[in-house]
Amino acid sequence: MFGKVEHIGIAVKDLEAANALYTRLLGVAPYKQEFVESEGVQTSFFMTGVNKIELLQGINEGNAISSFIEKRGEGIHHMAFHVEDIEAEIARLKAEGFRLINDIPKRGADNKLICFVHPKDSQGVLIELCQDIKAE
Numbered sequence: 001m002f003g004k005v006e007h008i009g010i011a012v013k014d015l016e017a018a019n020a021l022y023t024r025l026l027g028v029a030p031y032k033q034e035f036v037e038s039e040g041v042q043t044s045f046f047m048t049g050v051n052k053i054e055l056l057q058g059i060n061e062g063n064a065i066s067s068f069i070e071k072r073g074e075g076i077h078h079m080a081f082h083v084e085d086i087e088a089e090i091a092r093l094k095a096e097g098f099r100l101i102n103d104i105p106k107r108g109a110d111n112k113l114i115c116f117v118h119p120k121d122s123q124g125v126l127i128e129l130c131q132d133i134k135a136e
Helices: 015-026 064-072 086-095
Strands: 007-011 034-037 041-048 052-057 073-083 107-108 111-115 128-133
Touching: 007 064, 007 128, 015 041, 015 052, 052 064, 064 073, 086 111, 086 128
Parallel strands: 007 052, 073 128
Antiparallel strands: 007 073, 034 041, 041 052, 107 111, 111 128
């Protein structure tokens, strides 16, 4: 089952400018920046109370964020939910008839395993599942 909203992902053209804007808007600086090679994105995370905002900038053309911005412009890209067992959630969602963009969890930002539900199956909203990667 889905847990709390893990974060809201926002696609931006210029991460440095967006960091400055969100720092002024939220009154806090980003606590972390990270390059996610598997997605071709640079990310920046803000913590506001118990909520996280992830800013994402595509590093090259053709990645999901750059394509999203080209089609729709900057803005909310996805809603991410915490799950305890991502593989069980993938199986459950597939059994319910949902299509997943990736059937096998992959490493994402902020020490997470991630996968995405296709937005065509969730009324146009890209849903990300996030499971903490446990230290071994």
